[in-house]
Amino acid sequence: MASATRPQLKDPYGLDPADIEVPPRTLGAILRRIGPGMILCASIVGSGELIATTALGAQVGYTALWVILLSCFVKPIVQAEMGRYTIATGETGLAAFDHVPGPRWRVNWIVWAWAFMVSFTLFQVGAMYAGVSQVMHTLLPVVPINAWVVLLVALTLALLLGGGYERIERLATIKVGLFTMLTVLCAILLTRMPQYFSWRQVLEGLKLRLPPGGLTRAVGVFGITGVGATEFFMYPYWCVEKGYARFTGQRDGTPSWRDRALGWIRVMQVDIFASMLIYTLATVAFYLLGAGILHGMGLQPAADAMISVLSNMYTQTLGGWALWVFYVGAIATLYGTVFAATAAHSRLYADMFRLMGFFPAGDYAARVRWRRRFVWLLATVPALLYWIFREPVGMVFVGGLAQFLMIPVIAGAALYLRHRRLPREVTPSLITTIAVWCASLIIGALMGYYVIQQLARWI
Numbered sequence: 496m497a498s499a500t501r502p503q504l505k506d507p508y509g510l511d512p513a514d515i516e517v518p519p520r521t522l523g524a525i526l527r528r529i530g531p532g533m534i535l536c537a538s539i540v541g542s543g544e545l546i547a548t549t550a551l552g553a554q555v556g557y558t559a560l561w562v563i564l565l566s567c568f569v570k571p572i573v574q575a576e577m578g579r580y581t582i583a584t585g586e587t588g589l590a591a592f593d594h595v596p597g598p599r600w601r602v603n604w605i606v607w608a609w610a611f612m613v614s615f616t617l618f619q620v621g622a623m624y625a626g627v628s629q630v631m632h633t634l635l636p637v638v639p640i641n642a643w644v645v646l647l648v649a650l651t652l653a654l655l656l657g658g659g660y661e662r663i664e665r666l667a668t669i670k671v672g673l674f675t676m677l678t679v680l681c682a683i684l685l686t687r688m689p690q691y692f693s694w695r696q697v698l699e700g701l702k703l704r705l706p707p708g709g710l711t712r713a714v715g716v717f718g719i720t721g722v723g724a725t726e727f728f729m730y731p732y733w734c735v736e737k738g739y740a741r742f743t744g745q746r747d748g749t750p751s752w753r754d755r756a757l758g759w760i761r762v763m764q765v766d767i768f769a770s771m772l773i774y775t776l777a778t779v780a781f782y783l784l785g786a787g788i789l790h791g792m793g794l795q796p797a798a799d800a801m802i803s804v805l806s807n808m809y810t811q812t813l814g815g816w817a818l819w820v821f822y823v824g825a826i827a828t829l830y831g832t833v834f835a836a837t838a839a840h841s842r843l844y845a846d847m848f849r850l851m852g853f854f855p856a857g858d859y860a861a862r863v864r865w866r867r868r869f870v871w872l873l874a875t876v877p878a879l880l881y882w883i884f885r886e887p888v889g890m891v892f893v894g895g896l897a898q899f900l901m902i903p904v905i906a907g908a909a910l911y912l913r914h915r916r917l918p919r920e921v922t923p924s925l926i927t928t929i930a931v932w933c934a935s936l937i938i939g940a941l942m943g944y945y946v947i948q949q950l951a952r953w954i
Contacts, residue, residue: 560697
């Protein structure tokens with residue numbers, strides 16, 4: 496009897512006609528409906544920026560600045576086309592990529608490649624557990640680092656096993672705002688320190704040349720900064736759970752459906768643009784601090800000294816009092832990424848199992864059960880990886896390289912969906928189509944260059 500009165504879970508992945516909604520038209524109204532990009536920022540402004548980007552700057556100075564900017568500006572073009580496809584069709588990211596031709600076993604090769612890539616990005620999550628635990632151990636030395644890792648795993652489970660989209664968006668927004676503004680402030684203060692900064696060095700960093708000895712690290716940073724391969728897969732799910740596809744409704748060929756689809760696509764584009772501005776500011780600020788402060792001091796973050804080295808970016812610009820501010824910000828930045836990445840990947844793995852036939856598409860209760868199982872797995876495995884390898888910076892770059900190798904595949908798949916499966920009513924303009932092709936070619940060219948250079952080393 497109790498089960499008969501239990502409230503039914505609302506399926507955010509279904510296209511219920513009752514959910515159809517006219518899109519906002521004014522900029523103010525549109526800004527009130529953004530949100531998926533803020534969750535993406537919480538994932539992006541984390542290990543890639545605080546650890547990988549600053550480590551690259553510490554290693555090579557200002558010379559790879561152009562790689563950072565290219566990463567932040569090029570990939571959102573492809574991301575927006577994935578969002579367009581999801582809103583117009585109601586399909587999730589993995590379901591969309593499952594249409595791409597090629598080998599398949601239950602699901603196609605791209606879905607399997609995604610699962611393989613995520614197994615490597617768990618090294619990044621382990622590195623973030625390590626970073627937060629190092630900070631907590633510094634603040635409370637009586638508790639060992641390994642114990643803090645266990646406590647963080649428990650916190651992740653507590654937050655995610657019962658939380659839906661709204662909780663994730665709210666926490667992500669707080670996290671993004673907390674540390675981004677402070678980091679940008681430090682970068683502004685850096686410009687007033689001639690011993691660490693000059694505009695001539697910045698201009699040198701905008702020249703299209705790879706730093707000597709820094710190719711592998713630069714490529715890894717390209718893969719992990721801005722929208723990484725994991726975020727390409729995540730974003731359609733957050734668009735679905737936010738409601739953009741439900742508000743548009745099932746495609747019926749009517750002018751009203753076309754107007755709704757284009758309207759919610761505009762909301763999605765503003766969401767992407769706003770998030771791009773935020774994470775680009777944060778990423779460039781982190782890189783300049785690494786290139787100016789850490790490179791200037793001859794320091795590189797590594798192993799258990801990672802957090803103590805990174806803290807110099809704040810203490811050298813704001814003063815010794817900022818050490819505690821850095822600790823709080825580092826906790827928010829790194830743990831926020833753990834939180835956002837685990838929330839997203841658990842949804843994607845559950846969807847992969849749905850595509851493989853483990854439960855029907857309309858059974859949202861089953862989807863939630865599978866999602867919770869993967870929360871357990873994805874929260875605990877990274878901690879085990881850290882305990883085994885104990886090299887956070889190296890673990891971040893392993894994940895970055897795995898993402899980099901996946902990004903050209905995503906770009907190619909997005910082009911296939913654009914030209915073969917996108918509803919004609921929402922076909923983008925010629926300029927947008929050219930931009931998607933150019934972005935895809937840039938991504939492919941950079942990967943091709945990297946592969947050729949590596950082959951040349953081995954031959």
